[in-house]
Amino acid sequence: MFEKLKPSQSRLPRSHPVSKSKAPNPWRAGRSRKEKSLLVRNNLLWAAAQVVGEVGYEAASIARITELANVAQGTFYNYFESRQDILDTLLPSLGKKMLEHIRNKSLGGCNFAELEERSFLAFFEFIDNEPHFFRILNEAESFAPTAHKMHFDAISERYLRFLKRSFENGEFPNYKPEELEAISFMLMATRSYLAIRYVYGDGQHHHLPENVSKTYMKFVRFGLEGVKRE
Amino acid sequence: MFEKLKPSQSRLPRSHPVSKSKAPNPWRAGRSRKEKSLLVRNNLLWAAAQVVGEVGYEAASIARITELANVAQGTFYNYFESRQDILDTLLPSLGKKMLEHIRNKSLGGCNFAELEERSFLAFFEFIDNEPHFFRILNEAESFAPTAHKMHFDAISERYLRFLKRSFENGEFPNYKPEELEAISFMLMATRSYLAIRYVYGDGQHHHLPENVSKTYMKFVRFGLEGVKRE
Amino acid sequence: MFEKLKPSQSRLPRSHPVSKSKAPNPWRAGRSRKEKSLLVRNNLLWAAAQVVGEVGYEAASIARITELANVAQGTFYNYFESRQDILDTLLPSLGKKMLEHIRNKSLGGCNFAELEERSFLAFFEFIDNEPHFFRILNEAESFAPTAHKMHFDAISERYLRFLKRSFENGEFPNYKPEELEAISFMLMATRSYLAIRYVYGDGQHHHLPENVSKTYMKFVRFGLEGVKRE
Amino acid sequence: MFEKLKPSQSRLPRSHPVSKSKAPNPWRAGRSRKEKSLLVRNNLLWAAAQVVGEVGYEAASIARITELANVAQGTFYNYFESRQDILDTLLPSLGKKMLEHIRNKSLGGCNFAELEERSFLAFFEFIDNEPHFFRILNEAESFAPTAHKMHFDAISERYLRFLKRSFENGEFPNYKPEELEAISFMLMATRSYLAIRYVYGDGQHHHLPENVSKTYMKFVRFGLEGVKRE
DNA sequence: AATGAATGAGCTTTCATTCAT
């Protein structure tokens, strides 16, 4: 059935070509209707992530998404209520994956700085694997603001939890508990801008240079330790 | 000429009304052709900033911009090559104003931390005066990426200049010169995210709470001083 | 089979909710295949009548009809060839009911005026019981023109039969037989417009006021008796 | 400028061909912008009337209307807010023409029956000249209900005015004033159904046969005179 | 230089119909 589709029929301008490299083969595996249904839905989500990652939310039309997913435009509306619906779903679904990844990779740090280092590196590992994630995250501020706020709040809350725990262990004696929230936003901010500059800075995808993460950790450790020179 | 226009003819939905409070009076001053021409152009830029600031780049249509500027749609194309052209012009023109403002307000600091404090506060002062600027800046990453990158590079370069000068004065003995660029991005990042959280966080515009800037400066001073507890 | 359906999955907008109050219980009675089959078909017809009566032919989609009938969309095409097919079937099937009702209620009048009075009142009784009928009838002129014409011809023919019989009994000496057809259309017309004005006039359903039917009968009696004042 | 348009580009199915016989030549006459603008608007209204008259409101798409009017689809939205907008405008604009026509032709009757005869004949004259009017009027009940109700109320009110005046002149001594409204609807009804049967009955357009109008007037005169045989 | 009507490609969404299960 999917084999019958002729992608050549597409009339989409290809000025911003959307890569098809990693399209899963959804029409093979599942047998039951429910399985197939899930497969198609995930396929659409995958395609939407690709498209948004490459051309942005604004240009992410149903036509482009369904073309990449190899389904008819009408099929889209069997799985999502509207264009906005899938755009709103994108960040939560990828955000969940990101948090899982970071959670797995940041186990076992014995103080905040160690934890932050692992989590920081895990974040950059994640965006190496899901290079579209970053654009999806950033543009969500305009195009899926609710999802964006929820994502930020979730991350910030996680940060706060760890900061508080370490604070209770006596780690940052120069700070007061009510200052920790601002700090959590500073740390999130930094990840983001370092990614803009060093990962995506020239249009291509690079791994974050090791010395940048070193500098980052040095600054964070100093900043949190909080000792002034005499 | 302006008198003939009947705003009531507009059929634009006014669900996101665009404020007209501060419209400059362009029909007074200039007399020569060149002056008039410049007036119209600036009027369009002003209108575009209002519109983008209130409804975002995506919804900033030529119709809305020219309506607010009180000129015909066709007139637009006498001053800008395309919609993208004016969108690309927006950030540089506001960015220049921002830099001037910060430059004026941050004169005279005698070390980097003092300079940064003044400049940090001047930034938040600026976005209090130009509340549209922040949205224009953020969405530019998607909608005017070149301008966005140039803006960032300009800010970062300024930071670097100051950091290097202070470094040469012996201020951050624990860092190496090649680490300073990363630090400049960390500082820029922090401004931005603190604005997202504390200025725009709940949909309204707030002044940055004083204790947040205190915490920020504490962290930065510790981070740059770079002394570890024994 | 009916038990498995989850109406909550429906994504149809419910702004014009379709009442489910009188849904027949189709899964009880019939046992044989033919009986069951007839049951499903009638169920679909019933659902279509509800839907057309409430939202009109244009908005009467297969999705709405099958949802109300509690069957899958595909099932529809086992019983009707196309959407148009069921729309064409609607009026004849209700028209038959209407004629039966009128026939039962108008027995025994001894002249045309008495017969007409009974039949006129029976018509309004019928549309009180089947409030959807009238909309189905009226819109059929556009959406099921053949059925509409056949319905009209059937009613007109019945009228003509009675008019002729009365004429042969000497009831309307001022008319000629070839004039009776026009009169039959005048009487049908009047029923219809009185319903538009006095039953459905303000968006709600009212019973035809008694004085309107009195006026109607007065006019008809005068008109048919045909005596001029000297 | 209109000459450049190539109607052959149309992809509309021609199963319900829309006649182009009477298209006015709007691109010749008017000189000023305002005149041209009015010309285009009237041209669109004319085209909409043709299309609705031939294929009905439901199938009257913007594509068909603009194709017949020889303008681009986008142009439509310079003159009407939406498809519904033009559909709502259709009946009032034609209804006005109809009333004017009837008013002009029915001057000078000295009693109600004479007035009604002239007006009745003028109505059928009008639909001979504007054969689309009748379908537009009838389907408006479903597709432009507000306009339809207003039209009916206007006609009914006119009727009532004349009926009352004649009543006050002692013309219908057997009726009470409050019965006149019902009578006005009966007269309107009759016109309509006689048109359905005798003008449009077989798919072609016929002139109303003279004997039908004779029978109509006979019935109306008898009905209103109101004398019973002894 | 200013105007604003005209353009048409492109958008999101709906829905009758098909068909593999």
Added chain:
DNA sequence: AATGAATGAAAGCTCATTCAT
């Protein structure tokens, strides 16, 4: 016989851009 996901044509509408005036 029943299912409901898949289809794709067609709809209404928007808007950047052009161009005759």
